[in-house]
Amino acid sequence: MIRSMTAFAREEQQEAWGKVCWELRSVNHRHLDISLRLPEEFRSLEPIFTECLQQKIKRGKVNGTLYFQASTSAQSALNLNMDLVKQLYKAGCKINEITGQSHPFNALEILRFPGVLDVPTIDIEAVSDVLLKHLNTALKQLIAHREREGAQLALLIRQRCEAIATEVQGIRAELPQILQGQRERLLNRLSELKELDNDRVEQEMVILAQKMDVAEELDRLETHLLEVKEIFNQDEPVGRRLDFLVQELHREANTLGSKANHISTTHCSIELKVLIEQIREQTQNIE
Numbered sequence: 001m002i003r004s005m006t007a008f009a010r011e012e013q014q015e016a017w018g019k020v021c022w023e024l025r026s027v028n029h030r031h032l033d034i035s036l037r038l039p040e041e042f043r044s045l046e047p048i049f050t051e052c053l054q055q056k057i058k059r060g061k062v063n064g065t066l067y068f069q070a071s072t073s074a075q076s077a078l079n080l081n082m083d084l085v086k087q088l089y090k091a092g093c094k095i096n097e098i099t100g101q102s103h104p105f106n107a108l109e110i111l112r113f114p115g116v117l118d119v120p121t122i123d124i125e126a127v128s129d130v131l132l133k134h135l136n137t138a139l140k141q142l143i144a145h146r147e148r149e150g151a152q153l154a155l156l157i158r159q160r161c162e163a164i165a166t167e168v169q170g171i172r173a174e175l176p177q178i179l180q181g182q183r184e185r186l187l188n189r190l191s192e193l194k195e196l197d198n199d200r201v202e203q204e205m206v207i208l209a210q211k212m213d214v215a216e217e218l219d220r221l222e223t224h225l226l227e228v229k230e231i232f233n234q235d236e237p238v239g240r241r242l243d244f245l246v247q248e249l250h251r252e253a254n255t256l257g258s259k260a261n262h263i264s265t266t267h268c269s270i271e272l273k274v275l276i277e278q279i280r281e282q283t284q285n286i287e
Helices: 040-056 072-076 082-099 107-112 124-191 198-212 215-231 239-259 263-283
Strands: 007-015 018-027 032-037 060-070
Touching: 007 124, 018 124, 032 040, 040 060, 040 124, 060 124, 082 107, 124 215, 124 263, 215 239, 239 263
Parallel strands: 032 060
Antiparallel strands: 007 018, 018 060
């Protein structure tokens, strides 16, 4: 299954203790790079969330954000530490008495003092499974999006591979005629020279024919195309393997171009390079 590395997913749910929303974004990257933004109260759960993503995604840059809004009942359940408030008030009066100043007491200043407000905290262990469940739901959406995009990429790559195969078949069909024409032209040039050693001429013809023969390059191009087709049937991530095969295809096309001594071969080499470059652009976004 071909998967793209570009996708987005969002999962939002209302729980008794608050509203939870996961957003996942992924883009292409050479390796797996996971970055999570979590509310401070859930920061301790980051390793669990990261491991969950690592199990299902093997390549790409993934940004995950967890949004959390506590329920109204949880926000209103604030307990005031009256004993501490009284102590602070008495301390303030004592300071005013010592300094001879009459500094008015500000309720907000007292409330900011650590321990005055007892804000209810969330039981992390109790909600971790729920948060992980919602993350898995968002992750399934992300993977489904990746697979849909991957199917489109696979279609484009298959089309380019078919075009490459057509070019290879075309030049292979013309190859005997091309080689014969090159041999005849060379013989005509050599016939203008005098005192030629026929054995030597034949040896030079064989060497030249080997240098101009692109049959091996055509064979390797077809072999690499078969490997690309086989990759489409694999369930594991294939992006790196495709990268390697594209490099091999490009190398054979370059060799074909360097041996080109005929307009058909030159044209074929150029077309192959264009098609292979189009495949390379698509493989950059495959997991």
